[in-house]
Amino acid sequence: MISVFGSANMDLVAYVSEAPKRGETVTGHRFRTVPGGKGANQAIAAARAGAQVAFLGAVGDDGFGAEMRSTLAEAGVDVHGLRQVPGPSGIAHIVVDDAGGNSIIVVPGANGTVTGPSGGDLATIAGSQALLLQLELPMEAVVAAAQAARVSGVPAVLTPAPAQPLPDELLDAVTMIVPNEHEAADITGHDDPDAAIDALLERVEEAVITLGSRGALYGARSGERLRVPAITVKAVDTTAAGDTFVGALAVARAEGTPPEEALRFASMAAALSVQRAGASTSMPFRGEIEDALRELP
Template sequence: MAQAKITVIGSLNIDMVTETDVMPQQGETLIGNAFSSFTGGKGANQAVACARLGAAVTMIGCVGEDAMAQQLRDALGAENIDMTYVKTVPYKATGIAAITVTEGDNRIIVIPGANHCLLPEDVLALKEVIAASDMVMLQHEIPLETVEASIKLAHSLGIPVILNPAPAVRLPEQLLAQLHLITPNESELAIVTGLERKNTPESLLEQYPNPIVMTAGSSGAYYKGANGELGHIPGYKVEVVDTTGAGDTFNGALAVKLSEGASLQEAAQFAVAASALSVTKLGAQSGMPLRHAVEAFIKQSN
């Protein structure tokens, strides 16, 4: 099997994670349990997930002119991710995410910094890089106009695009039609498409006209294929430590398997297993599993 070549266009952040038993109220000060700093950003996270699962990954994005930028370059370089097209923006800070973890769940505030300096012309100048890819991955932590330009460029070149539309914003129908796949959760799907939320996930997917995989946390994922077929992949019962990066692990796993020629059902099954493993460890990238671990987990669970 040929190694999948995936290009990730997106954000690079430093995640600053605070663990606490109780979430403070407005104006309240509490003593927390622990603080950690990790490399993150939805783009960088998905790049790491893809690399650990066996893909050759190229990252396109921006970092600031600071020590955090070098931390990101070192971390992603250690995963054999091609960082040639990550631009350093003078006088800008690298993006950060302030994450508070309570009872295994998280609340996140993102400060984009240099990520918002990735412009459409930066991507359009890399047409040959996009054309050499098996898959392009995008998210919404870079300017929306850059996301749109990237989708249109890849579509014109016949390269499939997976869009993880978070943070969610409404997108034009004609742009959604150019995607190979969109991967929102239920609330993001309603925002992105303007569709009415029905009683079941399946009824929401039935309203969406294109292929989709909708993540559902501990309930796994729901999907709709190109022929309109609906399916559900149940979640796994695991001990949850930190859900940060679970969605990015899911997206990376999905992209790798689809790039290798797997069916949407097979790819979604693999992605649900990979994301389940990721929540058993602290940190987004540090919790992302290797390929053999996911395959062993699936075999053990069957």
């Protein structure tokens, strides 16, 4: 089982030809609401990629909260650890342009009330093969969950987004970190991905830096270093591509898949997701990923 301690947001997605500049109003051509949040996205991605998944987090007592709980449950995610708190659920306002790019504003809502794992959360984490973490919950909560995983001998996988300073106590408890190249540069001060991954490996056992169209770079303290090329597709919507990658990667690694093969599995999952609109709605099922990998030359 994989546990995910993270955020659940309702994504309010506006589709436009070109994103508005400061002070500019543009007319969109489509709008939709899609359950998301980096935590919920990774939970659904991992479940669709073939894992048993438990989600630990919070939603509000509004209609968005009920819908997000239902969406997670329908995806096969265990939601016993998804608490309900008074007030609004988290939301993300997303603008997607015709080139597939996006910009996002997150309002934490119920996510901001999570100050740490509950007793039930701790038991779930201890019984997991891996714990997935992101930074859309308060930092104190993320640190506490990572430390709980370390005490239980459970690998903690951190997606350091949204980008912010990472306290030493968090990095000391994390097994693998998966930033994109911009986040890696912010964390380490190195624009060169190879230099950045060297710096990351001084703090964690494994690191993966996603490089967009240039693929992904993997490194381990054991000395292993891999660069896996991207799978070229026409992107429709890149929202949650990174979360899809991390969810699929965690599943493959939890199953004992070697790093290179696991990265290819994760890369294909992300490539399939960007060809569809939405966050959780775009994530591929395991059979789709495996079929697509078999069709590669």
